[in-house]
Amino acid sequence: EVQLVESGGGLVQPGGSLRLSCAVSGFTFSSYSMNWVRQAPGKGLEWVSYISSSSSTIYYADSVKGRFTISRDNAKNSLYLQMNSLRAEDTAVYYCARYAYGDPSAYFDLWGRGTLVTVSS
Amino acid sequence: EIVMTQSPATLSVSPGERATLSCRASQSVSSNLAWYQQKPGQAPRLLIYGASTRATGIPARFSGSRSGTEFTLTISSLQSEDFAVYYCQQYNNWPPAFGGGTKVEIK
Numbered sequence: 388e389v390q391l392v393e394s395g396g397g398l399v400q401p402g403g404s405l406r407l408s409c410a411v412s413g414f415t416f417s418s419y420s421m422n423w424v425r426q427a428p429g430k431g432l433e434w435v436s437y438i439s440s441s442s443s444t445i446y447y448a449d450s451v452k453g454r455f456t457i458s459r460d461n462a463k464n465s466l467y468l469q470m471n472s473l474r475a476e477d478t479a480v481y482y483c484a485r486y487a488y489g490d491p492s493a494y495f496d497l498w499g500r501g502t503l504v505t506v507s508s
Numbered sequence: 509e510i511v512m513t514q515s516p517a518t519l520s521v522s523p524g525e526r527a528t529l530s531c532r533a534s535q536s537v538s539s540n541l542a543w544y545q546q547k548p549g550q551a552p553r554l555l556i557y558g559a560s561t562r563a564t565g566i567p568a569r570f571s572g573s574r575s576g577t578e579f580t581l582t583i584s585s586l587q588s589e590d591f592a593v594y595y596c597q598q599y600n601n602w603p604p605a606f607g608g609g610t611k612v613e614i615k
Contacts (some may be wrong), residue, residue, distance in 0.1 A: 432552065432595055432606040438521055444608075446586035448603060492602040496563065498551035 389495075389497065391483045402474050402477030403506070409466040409483030409499055417441075417461035420486040422495065423468050425479035435481070436468065446491055466488030473506045480504075491496055510534050510598050513535045514607035520615040525596035527583040529610045531596035539574055546609075547592045555594075556581065586612070 402449070419479040423435040436457040437446040445457055458470040466483055481504055485497040511534040521527045531541070539559040541592040544552040556562040559579055569584040583590055591614055596607040 407601045431608045432597075434604050434606070446602065487557065490599075492540075492604050494540075494554065494597060494599050494600045494604075495544075495552070496554050496557075498553070500551050 391499030393481065393483050393486065393499045393502035396481065396504045398507065399459045399507045400508050401474060401506055405471065405504060406470070407468040407481055407502060407504070411464045411466065412447075412482075414485075414497075416464040417460075420489045420491075420493070421459060421466045422458060422486060423434065423466075424484050424498075426482070426483045426494070426501070427479075430479075433479075437486075438466070439491075440489060444491065447505045463508055465489060465500045468503070473504075475506050478504060478506045484493075509603065510537060510601050510605050512596055512598055514594075514596055514604050514610050516610060517608070518611045518613060520613050521586050522615045524585050525615075526587055527590075527612055528614070529581040529583075529594055531581070531607050533577040533579070533581040533598055537598040537600035540598060541572075542597045542599065543570075543572055543580050544597065545590075545592045546595065546596045552554055552595065563573065565607035583612075587601060 392410045413416045419438050438457045454472045480501040482501045483499040484494040484495040487496040513532045515530045541559045543556040546552040559574040560572040571582045573580045593611045595608045595609045
């Protein structure tokens with residue numbers, strides 16, 4: 388079965404760190420570019436970060452640049468998001484999402500169920 | 509950056525009726541426009557890409573169209589499972605950008 392399963396979310400204090408993971412199965416992970424997309428409670432979708440299939444190209448939204456780091460391990464079929472210096476406005480469900488093709492801007496053809504990150508004291 | 513504007517924010521429709529959702533881009537995105545459906549507590553699901561191509565497994569009652577920078581998602585006869593929030597997304601330019609969503613609710 389083709390699926391993406393996120394983990395690692397939770398409650399963290401402002402200024403703290405979390406590392407999200409996305410475990411992939413059912414397709415050749417190393418062939419696809421991947422992304423993190425987030426959704427604040429009751430709000431719309433916001434693209435967060437992109438990584439190409441070989442990790443050679445990485446992009447971030449301005450709102451997280453310098454604080455978040457995306458990475459992947461193709462041998463482990465896993466995608467990661469290291470989140471540092473967390474702020475209240477980072478509170479959201481974080482989705483792992485597959486790009487339909489490799490370009491830095493494409494549509495998302497497969498999504499995980501998401502993991503909730505809550506930043507609060 | 510391209511801004512995507514969806515209207516209306518909420519659409520009240522009776523089961524069996526047609527629903528028409530709009531999405532406008534702040535500049536040309538060609539036909540590089542996707543639509544997603546999201547139900548409460550679930551991840552978004554791809555419905556349409558290329559402005560008018562249905563994704564695998566999407567019923568024919570969902571259709572998409574384009575007129576310049578205006579895009580429309582039409583659900584020809586609403587079923588109970590179609591009540592959800594719908595998002596458009598442009599992927600012509602980086603960064604990819606979503607609209608604010610349209611909630612389709614039961615009238």
